[in-house]
Every structure is written in structure tokens, then in C-alpha cells.
Amino acid sequence: MHNASSVPVSSPVTPSFDELVRVSLRIGCLSFGGPAGQIALMHREIVEERGWISEEQFLQALNFCHFLPGPEAQQLATWIGWKLHGMRGGFAMGLLFVIPGALVILALSMLYALAADLHWFAALFTGIKAAVLAIVVQALIRIAGRALKTPLQKALAVGAFIALAVFSLPFPLVVLGAGVIGFATAAARPELLGLSNADGPAPASKRPWAMTIRTIATGAVLWAAPMIAVLALLGSDHVLWKVGLFFSKLAVVTFGGAYAVLSYMAQQAVDTYGWLRAGEMADGLGLAETTPGPLIMVTQFVGYLAGFRAPEPFSPMVGGLLAAALTTWVTFVPCFIWIFAFAPWIERLGNARKLKGGLAAITAAVVGVIANLTLWFAIHVLFRETRDVAFGPASLSLPVLQSFDWRLAAIAALAAFLIFRMRKGILTVLAICAAAGLAAALVWS
Structure with missing residues (x-):
């Protein structure tokens, strides 16, 4: 090395x-x-x-x-x-x-x-x-x-x-x-x-308040755009809306990384929404642990199965793909918002x-x-x-x-x-x- x-x-x-x-x-x-x-x-x-x-x-x-x-x-x-x-x-x-x-x-x-x-x-x-x-x-x-x-x-x-x-x-x-x-x-x-x-x-630089506010506002609009489209086209009873809303909430409370919320996510996905079974949740976590990328990518596995099993009016595969894409979007867009909004402040704080x-x-x-x-x-x-x-x-x-x-x-x-x-x-x-x-x-x- x-x-x-x-x-x-x-x-x-x-x-x-x-x-x-x-x-x-x-x-x-x-x-x-x-x-x-x-x-x-x-x-x-x-x-x-x-x-x-x-x-x-x-x-x-x-x-x-x-x-x-x-x-x-x-x-x-x-x-x-x-x-x-x-x-x-x-x-x-x-x-x-x-x-x-x-x-x-x-x-x-x-x-x-x-x-x-x-x-x-x-x-x-x-x-x-x-x-x-x-x-x-x-x-x-x-x-x-x-x-x-x-x-x-x-x-x-x-x-x-x-x-x-x-x-x-x-x-x-x-x-x-x-x-x-x-x-x-x-x-x-x-x-x-x-x-x-x-x-x-x-x-020496000025306080970047304007950049921070502008980044948060722009990011929030982009984050919400797919959810607005789902609500307008499919309604609040469709699985895509439920998947997007649940993982949007999860994205803003996942302090301490994925480990801190995995048990809550599993309980909700299995018991409350019925998107998958407990054994399947364990399989998804195992796949996420042994593949590259953040462990929170297990959300995509959950989203895909939810969309695959309740796809109407789409085919199962299309429903799964849409749900997986929406899950990934609402999970990771906030990450970019936080960094671009607050990164200019990091070195000032030191x-x-x-x-x-x-x-x-x-x-x-x-x-x-x-x-x-x-x-x-x-x-x-x-x-x-x-x-x-x-x-x-x-x-x-x-x-x-x-x-x-x-x-x-x-x-x-x-x-x-x-x-x-x-x-x-x-x-x-x-x-x-x-x-x-x-x-x-x-x-x-």
C-alpha cells in the first residue's frame, strides 16, 4: 500500500x-x-x-x-x-x-x-x-x-x-x-x-446565506416533483404514492446512518404496508450488505417488490422499476441538498x-x-x-x-x-x- x-x-x-x-x-x-x-x-x-x-x-x-x-x-x-x-x-x-x-x-x-x-x-x-x-x-x-x-x-x-x-x-x-x-x-x-x-x-468570504437558501428551495422543488406527478396521475391510494411518501419521511429522520432506522423500516414495510415478508426483508438486507454502495440501498429492494406486487395500471416489471426509481430519488436527493446548502459553512466553522x-x-x-x-x-x-x-x-x-x-x-x-x-x-x-x-x-x- x-x-x-x-x-x-x-x-x-x-x-x-x-x-x-x-x-x-x-x-x-x-x-x-x-x-x-x-x-x-x-x-x-x-x-x-x-x-x-x-x-x-x-x-x-x-x-x-x-x-x-x-x-x-x-x-x-x-x-x-x-x-x-x-x-x-x-x-x-x-x-x-x-x-x-x-x-x-x-x-x-x-x-x-x-x-x-x-x-x-x-x-x-x-x-x-x-x-x-x-x-x-x-x-x-x-x-x-x-x-x-x-x-x-x-x-x-x-x-x-x-x-x-x-x-x-x-x-x-x-x-x-x-x-x-x-x-x-x-x-x-x-x-x-x-x-x-x-x-x-x-x-474573508461573506456568509453564504443566499446560496444556502437558494439551494434548499431549488432542491425541495426537485425532490417533490416526482411525488406531485404521482399524486396527479395515480392518486394517493396508489402504491407509488405510499412508497414515495414513506421513504421521503425516512430520508429526513435517518440520523446516524442506515443502522439507526433499519428496524423501523422493516417493521413498517412488513407489518404496516405488507410490501414483503420478514424473511424477504432479511434477504434484501443481506444483498445490500454484500453489494457496493450505501446500506440504505435496501430501500430500493423494498420499493421494487412493493411496485412489482401491486403494479396496476403497469406491468409488474414496470411497476417495480418505477417504485425502485422513486425510492432511490426521494432517498438520495436530500443528501445533495444538505451538502450543497451547508458545505460552504464547514470551513468557516473551523x-x-x-x-x-x-x-x-x-x-x-x-x-x-x-x-x-x-x-x-x-x-x-x-x-x-x-x-x-x-x-x-x-x-x-x-x-x-x-x-x-x-x-x-x-x-x-x-x-x-x-x-x-x-x-x-x-x-x-x-x-x-x-x-x-x-x-x-x-x-x-
Whole structure:
């Protein structure tokens, strides 16, 4: 693996737009492993190997994205594109982060609805999941090493991890709490966060209120346009209206990423609307976990089945395609609105010492967030079953030891050897582990 020191972190380089598109497509096709894996991949590709964004900028933007509803990794990708090439860069990187996974999930949804055999596909991506586990661990080690500079920051990271893993506190609450601690610490003892006593220079640019308001207004109109068309042409009783309305609401309350709302979405889709059965919901989640793109793409699977099974006046396939497209639209358009509206404010917020303290503390907490996601991902990759154990206000999701999958553990160990010892590139590691997953399924089926 390339060393990040080959590109000066203090002097990020700006790629051409064509190069940004090529790398964005690469990231979109390789963004396995949920938010932890996707953030790790972007950090490696953008910060470490190419130096397009500095470590500080990356973590500052990641902090900000944790405050927003929606998939934080997709929003981070949009911000990186915006930072490098303005709105067209944001659209390019944000869309290319979503489109490959959306096309794969759509194809699999169509196959699933037609009862096609997906065992070979699941086996292939099982190996990829094991490889992603090693990639995520590597990213966690690297980010922690660079972000946790003082004992207080390390304590904040550990505290955030415990708050999430043991007490199941919401992501926004943990991040906001860290920000408050950092704000107060910077006012009294800034050196505890590795800060100087001096405030940074005041930003020279004007406050971008007009751009923010205009972006929100324009985005809201675009977001609502398909829903208005559905209401006018098909009415409020049609499944397309119900699908669009439900996932529109979900898009603005999905704080903390997809994991925070998956149980609510599954319960509503299965019990309230009857769009699919509980086992089918689990299948859809499994497909979303093993394909590129945000985990929230499982919404497209749900939307497709809903439209496929109640398509009138369309054919089942057309109804499914329309519902899947509408679901994807109402889920991801808000992500672009939030970033384009508020991204101009991110760097302004980092100038004052107290705000820098808040962001430094949040950066430390985000390391704990990534550690929690890494643990969650590791448990669900290496064990087929988990159980919740409660004691007082705390609870832990523990693996059932008898469900340990030694084949996946062996593939993950292979991936770790290739990454840490052999320094192999991500494409090589993914290809080898995908082949290993397929071979394991054929031998031990």
C-alpha cells in the first residue's frame, strides 16, 4: 500500500475533473462493507494515496456529515467532489458513489422477484465481506493514529465507543456531547485538545446565506416533483404514492446512518404496508450488505417488490422499476441538498478556537463511532447469530459462539495477511477473497 507521506498532507493537490470521475467510479464500484468500509475506502483513495484532501479536511467533513440525516458516507463523497470541483464535482462523486450499487441492487431485486437462484452471488460477495473487514480494521488503525493526539481525545474516543456499543445511545447525541465537551475545553484548556490559545483568522468570504437558501428551495422543488406527478396521475391510494411518501419521511429522520432506522423500516414495510415478508426483508438486507454502495440501498429492494406486487395500471416489471426509481430519488436527493446548502459553512466553522475545540473533540468521538461500526461489522461477518444481553441501562449484542464461521474467518485472515504483510492493493485483495468465497461455497456446499 502507498504511504500517505508521499503526498504532502498540508498541500492537497487538485485533480482534473476527468480524473475525479474515474476515481469516483472506482470508489463507487468498490464501496463494500457499509459506512465503515466506505469511509475507509475513501480515506485510502482520496487522502492517503492521492492527497486530494487533507486529513484535517476529511475528518472535519466527516464530523459534519454525522450531524446530517442520511448515509454519511455518500454525503462525505458528495462533499469531497464539491470541495474539488464545485457542484459538478459533488454531483459526479455523489452520483457515482450511488449508481453502481443501485444498478446491482435493482438487477438483484428483479432476479429475486422472479425467484432466480442467487446462491452463487451470495458466495462471491461473502468473500468480499471478509476482505472488507480487514480493510476496515486497517483504516481504523490509521485514522485513530492520526486523529487521537492527546489523552483527552483518546478518552473521548473510548467514551464514544462505550456509549454506542454498550448503551446504544444515538449517533447525533454522542457526537453533539463530544462537541460540547470540546467547546468548553477549548475555552479553558485548549492544549488538552492539541490547540493553541490563539483564534484563527476570520474568514474573508461573506456568509453564504443566499446560496444556502437558494439551494434548499431549488432542491425541495426537485425532490417533490416526482411525488406531485404521482399524486396527479395515480392518486394517493396508489402504491407509488405510499412508497414515495414513506421513504421521503425516512430520508429526513435517518440520523446516524442506515443502522439507526433499519428496524423501523422493516417493521413498517412488513407489518404496516405488507410490501414483503420478514424473511424477504432479511434477504434484501443481506444483498445490500454484500453489494457496493450505501446500506440504505435496501430501500430500493423494498420499493421494487412493493411496485412489482401491486403494479396496476403497469406491468409488474414496470411497476417495480418505477417504485425502485422513486425510492432511490426521494432517498438520495436530500443528501445533495444538505451538502450543497451547508458545505460552504464547514470551513468557516473551523476558524474560531472554541469551534476548533468542538471539532477536535468530535473528531475523537468519530474514531469511536468507526470503532463501533467495525465491531458491529466484524461480529456480523464472523458469526451467523447474535444475542442481546441486558444488564441495567446497558446492553450488548454478543455473538453466539456456536455460530462462528471459520471459513469467513480464514478469508478475513487471508485478507489481513495480504494487506498488512504483503501490501497488496485493494483490487487484488478483493479479487482473491471473492474467489476464495466462491471456492469455499463450492467445496463445503
